[in-house]
Amino acid sequence: MKGLIRAEVRRLAKRRVTRLMVVLLVLGLGAIAVAFTAASTKVGPAQVAAAEAETQRQYEESLRMHQQNLAECEAARTRGENVSLYWPPDCSTDPGFAPQRDQFDTSWNLPYEFHFRDQFGTFISVFAGILALFGFIVGASYVGAEWHTGAMMNLLLWRPRRLSVLFTKLGVLLGGVLGITVVLGALWTAAFWLIGRYDGQTGKMTQGAWESFALTGARGAGLVLAVTAVAFGLASIGRHTAMALGAAVGVGVLSEIGIRIALTVAQVRFADRWVLSTYVLAWFQKRWELQEWRACNLSASGQCEPDIFIVTWQQSALVFGLGTAVVLAAAIWLMRSRDIT
Numbered sequence: 001m002k003g004l005i006r007a008e009v010r011r012l013a014k015r016r017v018t019r020l021m022v023v024l025l026v027l028g029l030g031a032i033a034v035a036f037t038a039a040s041t042k043v044g045p046a047q048v049a050a051a052e053a054e055t056q057r058q059y060e061e062s063l064r065m066h067q068q069n070l071a072e073c074e075a076a077r078t079r080g081e082n083v084s085l086y087w088p089p090d091c092s093t094d095p096g097f098a099p100q101r102d103q104f105d106t107s108w109n110l111p112y113e114f115h116f117r118d119q120f121g122t123f124i125s126v127f128a129g130i131l132a133l134f135g136f137i138v139g140a141s142y143v144g145a146e147w148h149t150g151a152m153m154n155l156l157l158w159r160p161r162r163l164s165v166l167f168t169k170l171g172v173l174l175g176g177v178l179g180i181t182v183v184l185g186a187l188w189t190a191a192f193w194l195i196g197r198y199d200g201q202t203g204k205m206t207q208g209a210w211e212s213f214a215l216t217g218a219r220g221a222g223l224v225l226a227v228t229a230v231a232f233g234l235a236s237i238g239r240h241t242a243m244a245l246g247a248a249v250g251v252g253v254l255s256e257i258g259i260r261i262a263l264t265v266a267q268v269r270f271a272d273r274w275v276l277s278t279y280v281l282a283w284f285q286k287r288w289e290l291q292e293w294r295a296c297n298l299s300a301s302g303q304c305e306p307d308i309f310i311v312t313w314q315q316s317a318l319v320f321g322l323g324t325a326v327v328l329a330a331a332i333w334l335m336r337s338r339d340i341t
Contacts, residue, residue, distance in 0.1 A: 005172060012173060015141070025130065025134050033192065033195070040200045041200075042113065043110055047110060052109075066098050066099055114196055115200060117209055120213060123192055124188075124213065127184075128219075136244070138177065138228070139173055140232065140244035166332065170232055177225065226324045236335065252276075255277070256277060259275060260275055270290045270309040272290050279311060282316045287313065
């Protein structure tokens, strides 16, 4: 068994697809980090002063244009023209109609500043999404190529215990993807903390904040492993990498376009609860709120309050878990029952 595990580790590590995807993964993540390093600027007194000056300039320009329009209105009214086509009849001489200084926010003119505590949760989701794509491609090609080239049949002649071979391959694959996720996740966290430290703000990092990031990262890693296992299972079922890729495209089109359009036309309440992306959002955000505006509940102030449906991360875990289990169960059953020649 140990020999099989070592052989699978070498086989996975030496595959050109795996190496190419790792290189592209590192380059892609590095490019994102570099881009945000260049985009983020630590805001200090100089930046605040420049923003205040620009805000004052915008206010004065808006006030000048208002006064010019008012003068044109007054001139037109003096000439006896019907000013109501373009201005209020009284030319809006009410001072409240003029631009007010407090309507111009200085923060609008400040440069972008990355805030680690407030924004890094979003970047964990981005990281998990990229790793999920990596896991899907590597997982599907890992077993799909071996079925397609006949390497799997040769291996089963040497190791006739089919399920042992399948589980070993799956375990090595998931272990490898998890290892890459953990290592790159640590580097990803360090990179964005440094961006916040030197080109932005880190904020007050309490134990609770770090624990929240850790839990979000754990959910992201779980999704990466689930996607990798599904890709492995689909490719094993179809004995080809294209099976997994085709199924992914099909599910994406059916869920995000077909079901969404059909349920919207049928006016099904909370149609997005049947769309896969909703559960992905709920998985990372812990809960995702769907609103049904066609149901209007009048509040005490007389405003329309829509019906609310909450999708929780626990419901997302159930959906992803069942989907992964079904695909792997089908792969196991076919591995045991069908002819491998």
